[in-house]
Structure formats: structure tokens, C-alpha cells
Amino acid sequence: MEKQERIILVTNDDGITAPGIRALIEAVRPLGKVVVVAPDSPQSGMGHAITIGVPLRLNQVDIFEDIEAWQCSGTPVDCVKLARDKILHRKPDICVSGINHGANHSINVIYSGTMSAAMEAAIEGIPSAGFSFLEYSYDADFSLPASVAREVTERMLRSDLPAGSLFNVNIPIVDKKDFKGLRLCRQADAKWVEEFDERRDPHGKKYYWLTGEFKNRDVGEDTDVWALENNYASVVPVQFDLTNYKLKKQLEESWKDL
Amino acid sequence: MEKQERIILVTNDDGITAPGIRALIEAVRPLGKVVVVAPDSPQSGMGHAITIGVPLRLNQVDIFEDIEAWQCSGTPVDCVKLARDKILHRKPDICVSGINHGANHSINVIYSGTMSAAMEAAIEGIPSAGFSFLEYSYDADFSLPASVAREVTERMLRSDLPAGSLFNVNIPIVDKKDFKGLRLCRQADAKWVEEFDERRDPHGKKYYWLTGEFKNRDVGEDTDVWALENNYASVVPVQFDLTNYKLKKQLEESWKDL
Numbered sequence: 267m268e269k270q271e272r273i274i275l276v277t278n279d280d281g282i283t284a285p286g287i288r289a290l291i292e293a294v295r296p297l298g299k300v301v302v303v304a305p306d307s308p309q310s311g312m313g314h315a316i317t318i319g320v321p322l323r324l325n326q327v328d329i330f331e332d333i334e335a336w337q338c339s340g341t342p343v344d345c346v347k348l349a350r351d352k353i354l355h356r357k358p359d360i361c362v363s364g365i366n367h368g369a370n371h372s373i374n375v376i377y378s379g380t381m382s383a384a385m386e387a388a389i390e391g392i393p394s395a396g397f398s399f400l401e402y403s404y405d406a407d408f409s410l411p412a413s414v415a416r417e418v419t420e421r422m423l424r425s426d427l428p429a430g431s432l433f434n435v436n437i438p439i440v441d442k443k444d445f446k447g448l449r450l451c452r453q454a455d456a457k458w459v460e461e462f463d464e465r466r467d468p469h470g471k472k473y474y475w476l477t478g479e480f481k482n483r484d485v486g487e488d489t490d491v492w493a494l495e496n497n498y499a500s501v502v503p504v505q506f507d508l509t510n511y512k513l514k515k516q517l518e519e520s521w522k523d524l
Numbered sequence: 525m526e527k528q529e530r531i532i533l534v535t536n537d538d539g540i541t542a543p544g545i546r547a548l549i550e551a552v553r554p555l556g557k558v559v560v561v562a563p564d565s566p567q568s569g570m571g572h573a574i575t576i577g578v579p580l581r582l583n584q585v586d587i588f589e590d591i592e593a594w595q596c597s598g599t600p601v602d603c604v605k606l607a608r609d610k611i612l613h614r615k616p617d618i619c620v621s622g623i624n625h626g627a628n629h630s631i632n633v634i635y636s637g638t639m640s641a642a643m644e645a646a647i648e649g650i651p652s653a654g655f656s657f658l659e660y661s662y663d664a665d666f667s668l669p670a671s672v673a674r675e676v677t678e679r680m681l682r683s684d685l686p687a688g689s690l691f692n693v694n695i696p697i698v699d700k701k702d703f704k705g706l707r708l709c710r711q712a713d714a715k716w717v718e719e720f721d722e723r724r725d726p727h728g729k730k731y732y733w734l735t736g737e738f739k740n741r742d743v744g745e746d747t748d749v750w751a752l753e754n755n756y757a758s759v760v761p762v763q764f765d766l767t768n769y770k771l772k773k774q775l776e777e778s779w780k781d782l
Contacts, residue, residue: 313601314571314634321723321731343571343635347718348732373647375766376572377601382634389631389715425778431771448782450775452767457647460605465579473579474606501782503775505768508633509710513689513761517708520683524706524759 272298274419275349275358275387279309279342279366279379282327282335286365289408290397291330293416294362297423301358302335303349305342305379310368312379314386315341324348342383350390361387362419364397365411367404371436371490371500372456372482381434385506388432393422395433400494410445411437414499417448434502438494449498454489456482530556532677533607533616533645537567537600537624537637540585540593544623547666548655549588551674552620555681559616560593561607563600563637568626570637572644573599582606600641608648619645620677622655623669625662629694629748629758630714630740639692643764646690651680653691658752668703669695672757675706692760696752707756712747714740 274294278287282304291300306325323339336353338345342363350357366380375381384394395418399411414437422431434453438445458478465473482491490500517524532552536545540562549558564583581597594611596603600621608615624638633639642652653676657669672695680689692711696703716736723731740749748758775782 308577311574311576312571313573313640315573316569316571316635316734318569318734319566321733322720323729323731344734347734348720351718351720352722352732373764376640376643376764377574382571385634421779421782428771428774432768434766450772450779450782452769452772453765455765460609462580462606462609464610471581473581474610475579476574476576476602476605502766503768503771504766505771506631506634506766507711507713508692508760508762508764508766510690510761510763511710513686513763514708514710516686517761521679521708524679524708 273354273358274298274300275361276300276302277304277342277345277363277383279305279312279383281305281308282337284367285404285408286367286399289412290362290365290415291333293412294419297419298359300333301354302330302333303338303345303353305345306337306339309341309379311377312341313377314343314382317341317344322348324352342379343386346383346386357390357392360419360422361392361394362397362415365408365415366398368398368402369400369436370396370398370434371494372454375434375453375504384432388430389506391429393427393431395419395422395435397435399437400439410442418501432504434504435499436490436494437499438497440497444497446497448501449493451490451493451500451502452488453502454482454491455484456480456491531612531616532556532558533619534558534560535562535600535603535621535641537563537570537641539563539566540595542625543662543666544625544657547670548620548623548673549591551670552677555677556617558591559612560588560591561596561603561611563603564595564597567599567637569635570599571635572601572640575599575602580606582610600637601644604641604644615648615650618677618681619650619652620655620673623666623673624656626656626660627658627694628654628656628692629752630712633692633711633762642690646688647764649687651685651689653677653680653693655693657695659697668700676759690762692762693757694748694752695757696755698755702755704755706759707751709748709751709758709760710746711760712740712749713742714738714749
């Protein structure tokens, strides 16, 4: 029997026309058959949203040379669900998401559409990774992030990883000569301090823009934030069992009367 | 100096007019000053989405007797962020979210707007809980879920919980006489098997509705799914550090050459 071809599912949250997904496609193209299923419009900050109230559209597009590509009207998580059920009709061998225009380190993992798409694949038992470049601009030089994505994807493919393995990879803004390589990290304990920008519309009614300042309250040198500040690309293994076992154990004592 | 009044922030993802949030307000009203900030429309399945691309609206409404209430055009997470920054101008003492019309046990925690709102508050250091009733219907009898919400909220308020404590509470469909009480659990290892319902619009073009079947692959008797099947309300302590420490440790050996 012929060996099944290796399928690499590529998605993102910035939308199928973003430069970052093109860089990721080129990075992983030599490693297998690439199939792209990505949102037809930017979906940043969508977290693990799924589309329930409206139906989804899915259209094949020809924008990458010799690559099967589909755009979807839904969220990044919808894209992964549709890819599995309606396009591939089987599990891909690996799923890579990104390369995101902007950071998804530390607490950003929970707001990130890039990471949620990868997590959705990991829940299906597919080894997955999300890649994010700290540079936001659309004309950024993606050569360093692309080489990191290639290296991590190759390493994942040749490793015997447990089912559901998932990685959050962030790449710093740094000259190639100063780049120190990959570093396995934990998620830094950081958060956003919000300040909404309050404005008035032409009719005098208030509206608000979400803005905020990132605060790292974690001094550890084993975190993703530390790694990025020190010119490493951070690699955080991510889980989707959200049980707080430490608190559970503690409450098994103090809430004995439950 | 006068002691500051206790503030209970109430939110949800079914929208401010859903019966479930009314039941939750009545349940916790005796425990402090309730302030409601909830979406102006249903936001189920929004996960930890935030609104970046459009501005937010926030309007005070008078639909609950003697309760300050605001409706917001954004996601559940947006509601919590706005409540802190623009309405309360301080941290509430506790945040409760729900009561959701439908289950949020096991893997549903990551798709759930109810739980994401509670998680957003927990990231701010506010003790928080999300409550979900397995009954979907809008005319469900909320007396059991309301009494569970009251009991958990009271217990949280009198406990010395670590900062960021967060609970995912689900309530089974059961006669009160058969209800066995609360049970501390871990998140079951379960997932959705998707099957998209493919249809054609009046112009002959395909579209897809997300549907799916829930599959529990976890046989443990310490899970939330087990508890609910056995007439307990499940209480899962939830974390937002998503680092997979077990995989990290394993890879510190096998990926030594990183």
C-alpha cells in the first residue's frame, strides 16, 4: 500500500492575505503537502471563538503558487474545524498557525486567534504550533520568523511527541547576528492594564476604543517574556486541561464540607 | 474610615435579557451591592474574544429592580474590562458570570464566553466563578442553579482564596430531591466531533452550519462529566497559566540540543 502523503495544515488569524501566512507557507512547503484554510478577514483577538449564530462560507482561492488554499468567513477555530471535516476528510499530520503580526507571548495566549487555531488542532490530537513575530508592521522582514517556523516544524515532525502537543512560539525583533536561538520556556505571569480611550461620535454619544499597557509581573528567567527580551525565540508547550490542580488539592482540605 | 461596600460584578454571555442572568442576580443580591455589565446580544461561543477593530458602546439600562445595570456592544471579556475601567473604577470583590443556558463542562471551558468573562476577572486578581445549567431552554426552572450559585458565591466570599481563584460550576438537570450537592472535580478529557451541515443558498452557493456531537473519552470518576452524570453540580478550579509543564520537562531532555 502506498504511504500516505504528509499533509501540513496552515492557518492564521490575520487573514489569508496577510504577509505572515505567506512566509509560513514558504517556510514549511519543503516538508510536505501544504493545504491552507484561513479567515477571509483579520480575526485578531478572537480567542477560541466559534461561529454558532450564522452559517459559514468556504471558497477556494488561487493566491499561492501550487498550493491548495481556502478562505473561510469564520474564526480561526472555525477554519480548523472545517478543514478537517470538509476539505481534508482526515487529520492533517501537523498544523501550523501564523506567522502572526504581533506578539502572543504570556497571557496573550488566551486572547490569540493564532494560538486558538493551533489549540483546536491539538484537541484533535494533531501536533500543532502557533508562530508570532513581535513586529506588527505589514512590511516587516519575515526571514528570521520563517527560519524559526521551519526549524520548529521540522523538529516536531521528527520527534515522537505525545498526542495533543502544542507550542506557542514567539520571535523577537532582532538582527540575525544577535539572535540567540530557541528557548523552551513557561508562560510569564503578565497581564494587560486596560485604559479605554473614550470619545464622542458626531451625535454626542460616547464610545470606547480598547487600548492597554502590557505589564509583566514575573521576574523569572525561565519565562517567554524573559527569553524574548534576551534575543531568544520562546517556545512554550501549551495545554488545554485548564484544571488548577494545585487549588483543587488545597480545597480538598479546606472545602471538605462541600 | 467607613468600610467599603462589597461589590459583586455580574456578567454573562447569553446577553443581559437572558433569564439566566436574572436568576444569578437574585441569587447573589443578598450578599452585596450588585453591578451588572453584560452584552447587549447573545455571545455564546465567543471564547476569550476581545473587540479590537470596532469601538464599544456602553449604555445604562433599568431592567432589574434597584440594580445598576449596563449593556455593552462587545464580548463578555470586553464587559469585564469596561466594568473595571469605566464603571466601577476599582476592582469588584467578586465576579460571577452566568447562569449560562447550556453546559460549559470539560473542553467547553475554552469555547465559553461565560467562563472567559470570569477568567478575565480572575486575571485581574478578582475571585471569580462561571455558572452553567445543562438545560438550554429559555423557560427552564432556574431554582436549583440559583441555589448552587448562591452557595458557591457565599463559600468563595468567606474563604481565604489565593489571588486569581476561578471556578467552572455546572449544574445538572435533576429533580431537587435527587440532587447530590457540589463536587470538586477536574476537567474531563472530552471533545466535540464536528459535522458541518452543508446547505445551498437560493443562489446555489454552499454554506455550512456548525453542529457536532460531544464525546467524553475520559473514564475517571473525578471529572466534571462524571459528577454531572451522577447528579452532582461540578466545581472545577480553573487556571490561566496554560504552560504544559509535563511536556516542558520531557522536552528539556529530548530537545536538549534546542
